[in-house]
Amino acid sequence: MVKDELIALLRLQSIPNIGDILAKKLIAHCGKPSSIFTDKKDHLLKIDGIGSRILKGLHNREYLAAAEAEYSFIQAQDIRYTYFEDPDYPRYLRHCIDGPLLLFKRGNIELEGRKIISIVGTRNMTSYGRRFCEQFIEEIAPLDPVIISGFAYGVDICVQKAAVKANLQTIGCLAHGLNQIYPRPHRKYCGPIEKNGGFITEFWSTSNPDRENFLRRNRIIAGISEATIVVESAEKGGSLVTADIANSYNREVFAVPGRAYDTYSTGSNSLIKRQNAHLLTSAADLIYILNWDVEEKRSKAIQKELFVELDDTERTIYAFLEAGGKQLLDQIALECQIPIFKTSSTLLSMELKGVVRPLPGKRFEAI
Numbered sequence: 072m073v074k075d076e077l078i079a080l081l082r083l084q085s086i087p088n089i090g091d092i093l094a095k096k097l098i099a100h101c102g103k104p105s106s107i108f109t110d111k112k113d114h115l116l117k118i119d120g121i122g123s124r125i126l127k128g129l130h131n132r133e134y135l136a137a138a139e140a141e142y143s144f145i146q147a148q149d150i151r152y153t154y155f156e157d158p159d160y161p162r163y164l165r166h167c168i169d170g171p172l173l174l175f176k177r178g179n180i181e182l183e184g185r186k187i188i189s190i191v192g193t194r195n196m197t198s199y200g201r202r203f204c205e206q207f208i209e210e211i212a213p214l215d216p217v218i219i220s221g222f223a224y225g226v227d228i229c230v231q232k233a234a235v236k237a238n239l240q241t242i243g244c245l246a247h248g249l250n251q252i253y254p255r256p257h258r259k260y261c262g263p264i265e266k267n268g269g270f271i272t273e274f275w276s277t278s279n280p281d282r283e284n285f286l287r288r289n290r291i292i293a294g295i296s297e298a299t300i301v302v303e304s305a306e307k308g309g310s311l312v313t314a315d316i317a318n319s320y321n322r323e324v325f326a327v328p329g330r331a332y333d334t335y336s337t338g339s340n341s342l343i344k345r346q347n348a349h350l351l352t353s354a355a356d357l358i359y360i361l362n363w364d365v366e367e368k369r370s371k372a373i374q375k376e377l378f379v380e381l382d383d384t385e386r387t388i389y390a391f392l393e394a395g396g397k398q399l400l401d402q403i404a405l406e407c408q409i410p411i412f413k414t415s416s417t418l419l420s421m422e423l424k425g426v427v428r429p430l431p432g433k434r435f436e437a438i
Contacts, residue, residue, distance in 0.1 A: 072154060074142070079104035080154065080172055081138035084275075086128040091169050093120050095155070137277075144276045150249055151176050163187065167294040167320055171273035174291075177249050178269015180242060182295075186216040186363065189292045189317075191310040192226025192302035193335045200303040200335070201229055203327055207300075208233035210354035214363055219244060219296050221288065222270070226302045226310075228257060231264060241268040244292050246284040248276040271295075285309060293317035298361060300325045300351060304338030311338050318347055323360055325351035359397075359430045379424050384409060384417050389426060392437035400433040 083094045083104060100118050101107045107115075108129060115121050115129075128134065145152065152175045153160045161182050164170045188211075192200060204226060208218070218234040220227040222243030234241035241264055245253070249272060252258045264270070273291065274284060289309055293299050293316040301324070304310040317324050326348035329336020342348035349360055357363075381389060387407050392398055398406075404414040418435055421427040427435050 072152075072157075075105050076103060077145075077152075078135075078138050078142050079108060081141050081275075082134050083107065084172060085134045085137045085141075086125075086131070088125060088128065091172055093125075094172050096120065141275050141277070144250070145175070148250070148276075159183070161187075161295045163296060163322075164291065164294045167290070169290060170294055171291065174271050174273055175249055176269060176271045178242075178265035179240075179267060180269045180271070181240065182217060185240070186214060187219060187296040188216050188357070189219040189296040189299045189313070190226065190230045190302060191220060191292060191299065191313050192230075193304050193308060193310065193338075194223055194225035194227075195305075195335060196225035196229060196303060197333070197335055199329065199333075200226055200327075203302055204230045205233045207354055208237050208239070211357070212237040212239060214358070215239065217242065217268070217296075219292055221246075221285075221292060221309075222252075222257060222260075224254060228260065230302070232260065235260075235263045235267070238267065243268075243270045244288055244295070245270055245272040245280075246274065246278075246288040247280040248272060248274050248278045250276040251280075253280040286312060289313040290316050293322065294320055296322070298323040298325060298357065300327070300357070301339050301342060301348065302327050303329065303335040304342075305335050306337045306341070308338060311342070314342055314348060324348040325357060325360075327351050355429065356431045359432075359434075379426055381421070381424075381426070384413070385421055385424075385426075388414070388417060388421065389437055392427060392435060397430060397434050397436045400435065403435065 083089055096118055097107045098104055101110050112126060115126060152173050155165060155170055155172055208230060216239065218230060218239055218241040220231050220243060222228060222231065222245060231241045231243060243264060247253055249270065252261060278284060289312050293313050299314055299317040299322060301310045301314050314324050324342065324347060326339040326342040328340055328343060328350055343350050349356065351357060388403060391403060391407050400415065401411065404411040418427060422429060426438055428438050429435055
């Protein structure tokens with residue numbers, strides 16, 4: 072992007088009362104960002120949402136000076152960025168009406184063609200939440216997804232550390248500029264994360280980690296991924312805001328259930344109770360709902376046939392699952408003409424041998 076267009080975008084970002092939605096309207100109406108500031112007043116007033124206050128801001132030289140200063144910072148620090156019309160702008164976020172005009176990024180971020188999930192939760196994570204995060208990442212790792220979170224205390228940093236350990240790309244979405252890291256104790260994790268992933272933000276170097284910035288940041292976490300997972304949450308909290316935004320974007324939302332009277336499970340349980348989230352007990356639940364398949368599943372199934380010994384009943388069930396795909400326990404018993412108690416025990420044996428996989432809703436599939 073040429074200098075004048077980037078400065079024009081920064082200038083748009085700095086003007087009060089011009090959010091991402093109105094800015095995109097202006098760009099669409101005028102053709103390119105720089106044309107907004109040279110267009111005639113009568114032409115601009117035809118745009119819904121444009122009034123005298125906005126026009127005054129467009130011609131305020133203070134916002135131009137601020138944009139030029141931020142441009143200098145971007146150049147001096149070699150900050151990479153992506154515009155909402157660029158090919159490398161996150162594809163899911165592109166479909167969000169209020170997605171950021173610009174995203175600034177640092178590290179080794181590659182989202183093209185990748186499976187992407189966001190994981191959020193309370194800063195006051197319990198041992199139960201920690202155990203779930205670590206186990207979930209271990210289970211999901213073979214599918215090589217990108218893990219998005221907020222780099223905050225608790226669930227966020229736990230899941231991002233687990234992703235680094237599993238050699239998964241993980242991205243921290245920040246509520247401030249790239250000239251600082253919050254919380255400060257998490258600086259020690261920046262290097263490992265940037266080796267395979269990194270950080271993104273819509274905020275300038277002049278932005279601090281203020282409360283309203285975290286709320287704005289949540290829409291990026293919700294919009295950038297295929298699905299959002301809430302691991303633990305109290306009755307109120309930023310994680311529930313993120314889940315609500317994800318639902319408004321028509322994305323899949325998952326919540327990890329907890330005990331009825333645990334403080335940091337009340338929010339998650341409420342999401343499930345109100346049917347605003349799928350119940351999540353393992354990676355298999357997410358894989359099933361999102362219809363993800365492990366790559367090369369077919370070739371792995373062939374290897375299982377070659378090297379795993381199956382008895383006659385197991386071979387019958389395996390052949391049925393291989394031909395028919397995911398099947399209910401009752402349907403397997405009926406079609407294979409095997410008593411259901413024997414079908415259940417046989418499937419358990421086959422699971423231990425690694426030739427079938429249990430799925431939510433008493434379904435099974437061949438591996």
